[in-house]
Amino acid sequence: MKLLNLTARYFLTLILLLLLAWCGVFYFSIQSIIYEEVDEYLTFHENEVIEEIKANPALLYEGSLHFSDFKIKKITAKEYEHFREKHPEGQFKDVKKFIAFEGEEESFRMKRSVFELNNTCYQLTSITTLMKLEDILYTILINSCIFAVLFFVLVTLLNRVILRKLWNPFYETMAKIKQYKLDKETTVVFNKTKISEFQELNQSIAALIHNNLAVYKNQKQFIENASHEMQTPVGIIQSKMELLMEDTAISRGQAVLVEEASEQIDRLTRLNKTLLLLSKIENNQFPENSQVNVTALIVKCCEYFNDLLEFKYISLNIVEQENVFLNMNADLAEILFANLIKNAINHNYASGYINVHIKATAFVISNTGQAIDFDPKLLFERFSKKSDNPQSNGLGLSIVKKICSLYNFNITYAYSSKEHTVSIIF
Amino acid sequence: MKILIVEDEVSMQNSIRTYFEKSGYLCEIAATQKNAEEKIQLHHYDCVILDISLPDGNGLRILEQLKRKKVKTGVIILSAKNSIDDKVEGLNLGADDYLAKPFHFTELNARVTAIVRRLKFEGNNQIEIGNILFQLDAQKVFIAGKELILKKKEYELLLFFVSNTERLISKSSLAEHIWGDNSDRADSFDFLYSQIKNLRKRLNEYQSEYNIQAIYGLGYKFVQE
The missing domain is CATH 3.40.50.2300 (Response regulator)
Structure with a gap:
């Protein structure tokens, strides 16, 4: 879940809860205000009635005062005392009355009080309608909903506009890291941001990349230097071995030992040479590019292997588009195609075939051969090949891959109906 | 020298x-x-x-x-x-x-x-050894005056032998001479055996005074017979 959405979600939940609580508070405060007002009105009304009666006691007996909103009834002195004791300020009460013409019950507010006139005790009951609390609640809820919707829209807009703008440096940084590849050996430049957290993040990442790059370069340099340094002792061993071989005095048994040791030195030499080449490609030591006529190069390569093809009775079929040019280093181009053709011969059956297609956009080579017994994804990885062939160091295809990635060629491998196919899209 | x-x-x-x-x-x-x-x-x-x-x-x-x-x-x-x-x-x-x-x-x-x-030997770029004559510019070989027609790799191989007459030539140096950096192949030796076998046969046919001799498993020598 995106951070922005998550923030919005928490925010909205919180707002909803707040709104609910606020509705409750609003409802009760409105209710208390209404009661206060109504009770005040009833007290005022009652005082007026009592004063009117005290000024003119005759009114008590004329029925003209007997309206529906108040009633006066005689009570005993005892009842009067009792009431005064219990409700010195008068008694307030909610009552429900059935209103015939509305066909439903309505809420009313009632006030009872007692007074004395000419030694007689009376009880005065006044009544007034109360606004429907349900209606109030309903109105409040409706308004709250409208408010909530408005709030939601506001928050969403805030998210879309402000938060997005605030988080923008973060997304920019993310995009840059995603694109970054250590082996391309580029540095990343982040845009400046006013937000200190993001600024700090960018600085940390830049420092991390810088350090990793240094370690990576160091590592690469180490491989190259190590391979270089090994050349001399290996060369000396090889030379001594050759002198020993020439010694006419050695026995047949010694010759076998010398031969075996010498084979391993050759293997070491080849391995070292290949590693050196790999690290040279990685260290970008083949900078001179030129327009290489790939068609001519491949045809020349095939001719070079012609005797070997004949020896293995492999038929070679080249479908070529003339004069395909690629802008690359000529030596690397030769290494690339020679390796692939060599591979196609090496991993072929006797009397098999090789098909080579050269197009302006692609080079496809397919050959008959046994299926590989490991994950094809590992085919281009260094030393991944568990070859039983001691002459092969398993680095040929990783060189091919290296060269392809240097020039951004897309290389793929497929095996179907007993045919290996390697395609390079330029 | x-x-x-x-x-x-x-x-x-x-x-x-x-x-x-x-x-x-x-x-x-x-x-x-x-x-x-x-x-x-x-x-x-x-x-x-x-x-x-x-x-x-x-x-x-x-x-x-x-x-x-x-x-x-x-x-x-x-x-x-x-x-x-x-x-x-x-x-x-x-x-x-x-x-x-x-x-x-x-x-x-x-x-x-x-x-x-x-x-x-400026201008006269040829090698003579026994009754074998190499014309290097034309890439031709004559044995006792008769031209020996060779494939490209066979010619290179014979020239390498001639250049190392009487010296031991290891199999791997042969393979490397013929295939250069591409000698890391399982069948490059098989290929060489067959080429050498063929060369010996033909040198015999042409009654060459020199021929290829196998030395234990170590390699070959180009020697006078």
């Missing part, structure tokens, strides 16, 4: 000297640039085997000095760097050949022989 070996590794100096002295060359050694320059001033050499990474400077300066002297000295550069820049610069400065370390002696021998031959 006089060779100057410019090489700073003592072990390597000894190996090269031992090898070439067996071929009857007169070998002198220089371990530094200064030493090499002095020797070049004083003596004439048919060939200089020049390691270009020396403790007191780049061996290419020695090459420049040699060329200024305008004497006919062949130069073969040895380099552990195997860098294309060195190769191009060396050949531009007038070196006759370039060989990356580590190398096989038979390869170095063949190249030194070729350089010396080119310098000695």
Whole structure:
């Protein structure tokens, strides 16, 4: 879940809860205000009635005062005392009355009080309608909903506009890291941001990349230097071995030992040479590019292997588009195609075939051969090949891959109906 | 025949000297640039085997000095760097050949022989050994006057044998000579066996005075029969 959405979600939940609580508070405060007002009105009304009666006691007996909103009834002195004791300020009460013409019950507010006139005790009951609390609640809820919707829209807009703008440096940084590849050996430049957290993040990442790059370069340099340094002792061993071989005095048994040791030195030499080449490609030591006529190069390569093809009775079929040019280093181009053709011969059956297609956009080579017994994804990885062939160091295809990635060629491998196919899209 | 070996590794100096002295060359050694320059001033050499990474400077300066002297000295550069820049610069400065370390002696021998031959017999670029005659420019081989038609790789192979007459040639140096950096192949040896078998048969047919002899499992020698 995106951070922005998550923030919005928490925010909205919180707002909803707040709104609910606020509705409750609003409802009760409105209710208390209404009661206060109504009770005040009833007290005022009652005082007026009592004063009117005290000024003119005759009114008590004329029925003209007997309206529906108040009633006066005689009570005993005892009842009067009792009431005064219990409700010195008068008694307030909610009552429900059935209103015939509305066909439903309505809420009313009632006030009872007692007074004395000419030694007689009376009880005065006044009544007034109360606004429907349900209606109030309903109105409040409706308004709250409208408010909530408005709030939601506001928050969403805030998210879309402000938060997005605030988080923008973060997304920019993310995009840059995603694109970054250590082996391309580029540095990343982040845009400046006013937000200190993001600024700090960018600085940390830049420092991390810088350090990793240094370690990576160091590592690469180490491989190259190590391979270089090994050349001399290996060369000396090889030379001594050759002198020993020439010694006419050695026995047949010694010759076998010398031969075996010498084979391993050759293997070491080849391995070292290949590693050196790999690290040279990685260290970008083949900078001179030129327009290489790939068609001519491949045809020349095939001719070079012609005797070997004949020896293995492999038929070679080249479908070529003339004069395909690629802008690359000529030596690397030769290494690339020679390796692939060599591979196609090496991993072929006797009397098999090789098909080579050269197009302006692609080079496809397919050959008959046994299926590989490991994950094809590992085919281009260094030393991944568990070859039983001691002459092969398993680095040929990783060189091919290296060269392809240097020039951004897309290389793929497929095996179907007993045919290996390697395609390079330029 | 006089060779100057410019090489700073003592072990390597000894190996090269031992090898070439067996071929009857007169070998002198220089371990530094200064030493090499002095020797070049004083003596004439048919060939200089020049390691270009020396403790007191780049061996290419020695090459420049040699060329200024305008004497006919062949130069073969040895380099552990195997860098294309060195190769191009060396050949531009007038070196006759370039060989990356580590190398096989038979390869170095063949190249030194070729350089010396080119310098000695100008205009007449051919090799005669026994009744075998190589016309190098035309890439033709005659045995007792009869032309022996060979495939490209067979020709290269026979020439390599001839250039290393009476010396042991290991299988791997053969494979490397024929296939260069592409010798890392399972069937390159099988291929060589069949080529060598074929060559022997044909040399026999043509009644060559020299032929290929297998030495234990070590390799081959081109010897007089």
